[in-house]
Amino acid sequence: MADTQVLQNVLRDDQRLPRVPEPGVMVIFGASGDLTSRKLVPALYDLAAQRRLPLEFAVVGVSRTEMSHDEFRARLRKGLEEQRSGEVSDDVWESFAGGIFYMPGDSKKAETYDELKDFLKRLDGERGTQGNRAFYLSSSPSLFPAIVERLGEAGMNEGEEGGWSRLVVEKPFGRDLGSARELNSEIRRYFEEAQIYRIDHYLGKETVQNILALRFANGIFEPLWNQHYVDHVQITVAEDIGVGTRGAFYEEAGALRDIVQNHVMQVLCLTAMEPPVAFDAESVREEKVKVLKAVRAIPEDDVEGYAVRGQYERGWVWGEEVEGYREEGDVDPESTTETFVALKVFVDNWRWAGVPFYIRAGKRLPKKATEVAIQFHSSPHTPFAHDDTQGLEPNVLVVRVQPEEGLSLKIGAKVPGSGFEVSSVNMDLLYGTAFLEEAPDAYQRLLLDLFLGDPTLFIRADEAEGAWRILDPVMHHWSESRDVPFYAAGTWGPKEADALLERDGRVWRRP
Numbered sequence: 001m002a003d004t005q006v007l008q009n010v011l012r013d014d015q016r017l018p019r020v021p022e023p024g025v026m027v028i029f030g031a032s033g034d035l036t037s038r039k040l041v042p043a044l045y046d047l048a049a050q051r052r053l054p055l056e057f058a059v060v061g062v063s064r065t066e067m068s069h070d071e072f073r074a075r076l077r078k079g080l081e082e083q084r085s086g087e088v089s090d091d092v093w094e095s096f097a098g099g100i101f102y103m104p105g106d107s108k109k110a111e112t113y114d115e116l117k118d119f120l121k122r123l124d125g126e127r128g129t130q131g132n133r134a135f136y137l138s139s140s141p142s143l144f145p146a147i148v149e150r151l152g153e154a155g156m157n158e159g160e161e162g163g164w165s166r167l168v169v170e171k172p173f174g175r176d177l178g179s180a181r182e183l184n185s186e187i188r189r190y191f192e193e194a195q196i197y198r199i200d201h202y203l204g205k206e207t208v209q210n211i212l213a214l215r216f217a218n219g220i221f222e223p224l225w226n227q228h229y230v231d232h233v234q235i236t237v238a239e240d241i242g243v244g245t246r247g248a249f250y251e252e253a254g255a256l257r258d259i260v261q262n263h264v265m266q267v268l269c270l271t272a273m274e275p276p277v278a279f280d281a282e283s284v285r286e287e288k289v290k291v292l293k294a295v296r297a298i299p300e301d302d303v304e305g306y307a308v309r310g311q312y313e314r315g316w317v318w319g320e321e322v323e324g325y326r327e328e329g330d331v332d333p334e335s336t337t338e339t340f341v342a343l344k345v346f347v348d349n350w351r352w353a354g355v356p357f358y359i360r361a362g363k364r365l366p367k368k369a370t371e372v373a374i375q376f377h378s379s380p381h382t383p384f385a386h387d388d389t390q391g392l393e394p395n396v397l398v399v400r401v402q403p404e405e406g407l408s409l410k411i412g413a414k415v416p417g418s419g420f421e422v423s424s425v426n427m428d429l430l431y432g433t434a435f436l437e438e439a440p441d442a443y444q445r446l447l448l449d450l451f452l453g454d455p456t457l458f459i460r461a462d463e464a465e466g467a468w469r470i471l472d473p474v475m476h477h478w479s480e481s482r483d484v485p486f487y488a489a490g491t492w493g494p495k496e497a498d499a500l501l502e503r504d505g506r507v508w509r510r511p
Contacts (some may be wrong), residue, residue, distance in 0.1 A: 024058030024132030030139030031061025037079030072102035105165030131163025152190030204442030247330035292466030307332035
């Protein structure tokens with residue numbers, strides 16, 4: 001018995017050891033874009049600085065812009081210094097940059113892939129990358145099918161000489177349910193589902209992952225995590241910035257596609273899912289899909305009862321007057337694109353029957369805040385005088401994803417004094433002060449998992465399609481209506497969003 005316990009302890013210790021991936025190459029299509037210099041390369045640099053990448057590792061950028069290897073490296077170094085305020089180790093960068101290469105080419109043309117295949121074979125010999133390939137689609141989504149088809153035709157959907165080949169697909173995963181199914185079908189003509197890594201950087205955030213730790217590592221919360229004790233749940237993704245230079249993109253996407261279909265739906269799944277049998281890709285993702293299947297369909301003839309959209313007008317944010325959405329660059333002056341969304345959804349299963357999940361996401365709101373708030377039922381009876389409990393509110397557990405990452409639990413406590421006044425107070429946990437370790441960037445965690453072949457924090461095909469199924473009736477209804485309520489920048493959205501909760505006798509939290 002003692003030997004068995006020793007073996008179990010050794011296995012647990014092995015699981016805690018830092019994992020280093022196999023040698024390999026990461027090929028980035030659309031490498032001249034903002035994502036590469038702002039997110040991908042800084043994340044890879046940090047992994048290299050932490051010695052989490054093998055020495056036999058390389059990055060190959062592909063895009064139409066003409067650049068040499070050295071020009072590409074200099075461009076990435078400049079972007080990294082901007083992200084790090086100039087704090088870049090010359091030694092780490094020189095070692096890391098030695099494995100960075102660039103290949104100009106048109107991602108629609110077959111000759112680009114013939115040249116890329118030959119170049120990758122040379123890297124296998126020169127850097128010992130062993131035929132392992134990760135292809136990152138950071139280009140325009142309209143190019144995804146063409147890139148995948150050309151990779152398949154060139155035989156690069158399989159690794160060289162026994163190596164592996166993986167495909168990373170950035171959001172958006174289609175524009176609606178039909179296009180998502182079509183995109184998944186086109187990709188799976190050449191890549192198996194196990195090779196496909198649909199990435200949503202929200203799943204790489206430590207505080208999003210901590211929703212699982214909070215629920216399943218603590219015996220005090222999970223017994224209360226159901227319709228017997230929870231009155232409702234609020235999920236907020238608020239930004240104080242406008243669309244900035246992304247006007248053209250936002251005209252095509254809107255807040256529903258840009259934020260709700262991916263980020264918010266993933267947070268909903270983690271909040272509502274059943275305990276997985278293990279923390280592995282198949283178990284976790286299976287429970288998330290069950291949540292999406294259980295979400296009650298929004299009737300298209302009653303969308304107004306479940307969904308509200310809004311668009312910001314000129315207003316004040318942090319003491320500065322800002323333009324309205326229709327005044328932003330590359331935006332139609334008569335646009336009906338939503339910059340704010342509020343939804344009410346129900347998860348029709350045993351755990352959550354009758355519990356509303358209220359969702360809101362928007363731009364040009366009073367502050368930047370992402371949080372999940374679980375509000376419990378009020379105490380059924382208090383023995384105190386009514387006047388003694390006027391300051392008492394229901395218990396609320398808040399998971400703050402950003403910017404002040406942490407947890408907050410609102411409880412009732414006696415106010416000091418000779419009387420017996422009871423009021424609400426918050427018990428707070430700030431991750432920044434509770435742990436010595438610095439939280440890694442979301443892309444850092446996700447790219448490491450990609451190279452390790454761990455898809456747990458990536459999105460499966462049926463997850464992406466399940467989220468679109470929920471939102472399709474809303475998008476269809478809004479596409480046929482030009483009625484979009486406005487809200488002043490610096491406020492919490494249109495009055496119709498407040499009415500969505502007021503009809504149920506509830507109000508939005510103020511993060």
